[in-house]
Amino acid sequence: MSAPKHSCGEPMPDSFYRRIVDNDGFGILVTDLAGNIVYANPHLCASTGYALEELIGQNRRIFQSPQTSEATFREMWDTVLAGRTWHGELFNRHKNGELIFARITITTLTEANGEASHYLAVIEELEAPLAFTKVAGSHPASPDNLTGLPNRSSLIANLDELLSTSHASGTGFALLCLDLDRFHAINQKLGSIAADQLLLEIARRISAAVRGNDMVARIGADEFVMVLNGMLDKNACDDMAARVLEQITQPVTIDGHTVEVTGSIGIARYPLDAGNADDLLGAASLAQGAAHSEGGNRYHFFDPELEAKVNAHQDVSNHLRHAIERGELRLHFQPQLSLASGQVVGVEALVRWQHATKGLIPPNAFIPIAEETGLIIAVGEWVLREACHRAKEWQDAGLPRIRMAINLSARHFHFSNLPETVAGILAETSFEAKFLELELTESSLMRDPGKAIRIFDQLKSMGVHISLDDFGTGYSSLAYLSRFAIDRLKIDQSFVRDITTNPVNASIATATIAMAHKLGKVVVAEGVETEAQMNFLRRHDCDEMQGYLFSRPVPADELQQMLKDGRHLDFGEEPVSEPQNTLLLVDDEQYILHSLKRLLRREGYRILTAGGGVEALELLALEPVQVIVSDQRMPGMSGAEFLSKAKELYPETVRISLSGYSDISTVTDAINKGAIWKYITKPWDDEALVQEIRTAFRLAHQRE
Numbered sequence: 225m226s227a228p229k230h231s232c233g234e235p236m237p238d239s240f241y242r243r244i245v246d247n248d249g250f251g252i253l254v255t256d257l258a259g260n261i262v263y264a265n266p267h268l269c270a271s272t273g274y275a276l277e278e279l280i281g282q283n284r285r286i287f288q289s290p291q292t293s294e295a296t297f298r299e300m301w302d303t304v305l306a307g308r309t310w311h312g313e314l315f316n317r318h319k320n321g322e323l324i325f326a327r328i329t330i331t332t333l334t335e336a337n338g339e340a341s342h343y344l345a346v347i348e349e350l351e352a353p354l355a356f357t358k359v360a361g362s363h364p365a366s367p368d369n370l371t372g373l374p375n376r377s378s379l380i381a382n383l384d385e386l387l388s389t390s391h392a393s394g395t396g397f398a399l400l401c402l403d404l405d406r407f408h409a410i411n412q413k414l415g416s417i418a419a420d421q422l423l424l425e426i427a428r429r430i431s432a433a434v435r436g437n438d439m440v441a442r443i444g445a446d447e448f449v450m451v452l453n454g455m456l457d458k459n460a461c462d463d464m465a466a467r468v469l470e471q472i473t474q475p476v477t478i479d480g481h482t483v484e485v486t487g488s489i490g491i492a493r494y495p496l497d498a499g500n501a502d503d504l505l506g507a508a509s510l511a512q513g514a515a516h517s518e519g520g521n522r523y524h525f526f527d528p529e530l531e532a533k534v535n536a537h538q539d540v541s542n543h544l545r546h547a548i549e550r551g552e553l554r555l556h557f558q559p560q561l562s563l564a565s566g567q568v569v570g571v572e573a574l575v576r577w578q579h580a581t582k583g584l585i586p587p588n589a590f591i592p593i594a595e596e597t598g599l600i601i602a603v604g605e606w607v608l609r610e611a612c613h614r615a616k617e618w619q620d621a622g623l624p625r626i627r628m629a630i631n632l633s634a635r636h637f638h639f640s641n642l643p644e645t646v647a648g649i650l651a652e653t654s655f656e657a658k659f660l661e662l663e664l665t666e667s668s669l670m671r672d673p674g675k676a677i678r679i680f681d682q683l684k685s686m687g688v689h690i691s692l693d694d695f696g697t698g699y700s701s702l703a704y705l706s707r708f709a710i711d712r713l714k715i716d717q718s719f720v721r722d723i724t725t726n727p728v729n730a731s732i733a734t735a736t737i738a739m740a741h742k743l744g745k746v747v748v749a750e751g752v753e754t755e756a757q758m759n760f761l762r763r764h765d766c767d768e769m770q771g772y773l774f775s776r777p778v779p780a781d782e783l784q785q786m787l788k789d790g791r792h793l794d795f796g797e798e799p800v801s802e803p804q805n806t807l808l809l810v811d812d813e814q815y816i817l818h819s820l821k822r823l824l825r826r827e828g829y830r831i832l833t834a835g836g837g838v839e840a841l842e843l844l845a846l847e848p849v850q851v852i853v854s855d856q857r858m859p860g861m862s863g864a865e866f867l868s869k870a871k872e873l874y875p876e877t878v879r880i881s882l883s884g885y886s887d888i889s890t891v892t893d894a895i896n897k898g899a900i901w902k903y904i905t906k907p908w909d910d911e912a913l914v915q916e917i918r919t920a921f922r923l924a925h926q927r928e
């Protein structure tokens with residue numbers, strides 16, 4: 225630094241300036257261009273807790289705190305490096321970890337030749353902004369030191385005060401409890417320093433989102449509380465919660481990386497939901513848990529039923545621990561049949577819990593809880609062992625050697641040494657791997673596809689089969705089907721349920737079958753309950769089926785008996801025989817069906833009749849039909865609607881609408897879309913109708 229001069233041009237002695245900066249009421253810091261401290265005045269040493277010797281040679285980052293946003297630093301350096309003076313406010317850190325909020329001026333000191341030599345910072349301590357008010361006496365490692373927000377005890381103290389003033393004035397307020405979703409994983413991925421910066425940014429955004437007189441506190445690592453003064457109105461709370469969620473989900477840049485977080489908010493209101501601080505926090509936290517378990521990135525109001533649900537959940541999770549040891553789990557088995565032969569080719573093992581007082585509990589009531597609590601690994605291993613053991617027993621008894629399928633939860637698939645466990649249990653039960661099939665859902669594969677492929681390879685090399693369960697309910701990704709060595713695909717029962725009445729689901733199912741076959745996979749339909757569904761699936765080349773039509777899941781001894789008896793489905797000679805001319809008549813009026821049948825009896829058609837659209841669609845699934853004659857006005861499904869569905873499901877049929885003159889306007893749309901070939905009015909001319917139907921059959925045969 226060149227020596228300064230006083231007004232008359234004579235340099236003042238250095239000691240004079242030294243005295244000024246040394247005695248200044250502001251902190252003064254000089255660093256070289258690399259940020260190494262070359263001078264700090266006594267005021268700065270005192271206010272930061274360092275001795276001068278401790279500071280000289282240290283980098284200025286010693287004062288830096290993550291509370292200052294990256295954007296502030298960027299702006300500061302852009303200004304200084306451009307040769308301008310920067311003024312701004314930021315947080316510094318005291319030697320003991322506490323925060324110091326300060327107004328800072330930074331300027332560049334230059335040599336006589338104009339080249340930068342040092343940076344000079346003048347630091348003036350300020351009161352911290354409200355949202356970052358420190359809590360006196362807090363431990364440096366407590367959350368308060370990171371964000372400067374009030375901690376739990378100070379929140380409770382403030383809440384108590386607010387409760388008494390609200391009580392006195394007859395007003396209310398809302399308390400929002402926010403927890404970041406999957407913060408633990410983010411923390412592990414980013415490291416604690418970056419995670420701290422993320423938390424700070426979240427704290428800043430929450431503080432900015434609430435109103436001036438609201439309070440924000442941090443009561444756990446990633447848990448924040450907002451107290452919204454005077455806000456009781458549900459819509460206002462809705463708006464605020466949505467605003468906070470929107471703010472925190474905006475991407476955060478940390479060390480050049482973009483991080484995205486979501487959060488779950490629980491809302492409780494005073495005096496509506498609780499009368500004291502602890503209960504209010506408890507209620508909000510319960511609601512927050514509900515928001516989280518519904519998938520996160522949402523908010524949930526407290527509701528007294530939640531408490532009951534949580535208790536039931538707690539009850540299940542407590543008792544499930546002992547259920548395995550006490551031998552309260554049971555396996556039921558549901559047969560899987562070949563749609564070509566009608567024989568049982570496999571069974572699916574489905575777990576149940578025989579509860580001492582509650583009876584038989586279905587898996588949906590405890591498997592999700594077992595997944596949450598980690599008990600699923602123990603449950604899954606029990607199921608695997610028991611299923612292999614049973615299957616081996618049946619084989620040893622000389623029964624047909626069928627496949628045994630068991631369900632595997634995503635958590636079990638990813639978080640344990642599954643291939644080893646499977647190999648161990650197969651060896652222990654002397655059950656051959658080629659008879660074992662593991663059912664997985666798409667979500668298990670999505671979690672960590674790389675790892676999933678490795679596990680797949682290990683299992684496949686052992687000879688174990690793998691099927692994709694509930695296909696159609698998740699991503700239904702073709703990429704996954706081709707990428708993973710899946711042997712079979714199970715079409716979810718939600719598609720099968722209305723396969724004969726919902727053209728969209730029917731198309732999805734038939735397209736899935738065709739696509740899976742192209743990829744060399746076997747297709748199993750789940751939840752087949754009616755003969756119509758089964759015939760539809762057979763006609764569309766589905767390989768296997770499972771469902772109540774043949775059998776519900778049954779206990780081991782019943783299944784064993786079923787195998788012993790050789791129970792199967794008889795499809796007859798040619799399952800879906802094709803008589804030449806089948807006509808389907810649909811009308812809700814019996815006498816019309818009757819007179820049509822009489823009129824057409826000499827034509828030699830095979831005539832089917834249905835009293836409505838749904839029944840007609842069932843018949844279409846069961847029998848091949850070439851020509852359909854349908855009434856328009858029927859209760860439930862209209863004729864036009866039925867014929868439109870019939871067109872989508874069975875485009876080769878020739879469809880005739882039989883309706884009164886007044887119905888023309890309601891069928892024009894169906895006519896225009898090609899769902900109806902001919903429109904014949906009631907009352908009809910006998911001879912003309914017979915002719916039209918003959919032409920329709922000729923047309924149908926041309927289409928074949």
Ligand code: C2E
Pocket residue numbers: 558573574575586587588591604607630631632633663693694717750751752753770771772773777
């Ligand atoms: P899932 O693997 O898709 O099993 C098929 C479910 O559909 C079974 O319900 C079965 O009883 C039911 N089902 C079968 N045929 C029909 C039918 O024709 N109509 C209707 N409406 N339902 C039918 P369940 O036994 O209650 O099991 C429900 C789910 O629980 C299973 O769905 C599976 O995801 C899970 N689960 C069952 N056992 C286990 C297990 O041992 N481990 C794991 N991780 N999950 C299991």
Ligand code: MG
Pocket residue numbers: 572631663693
């Ligand atoms: Mg299954």
Ligand code: MG
Pocket residue numbers: 693694714716717750
């Ligand atoms: Mg399923």
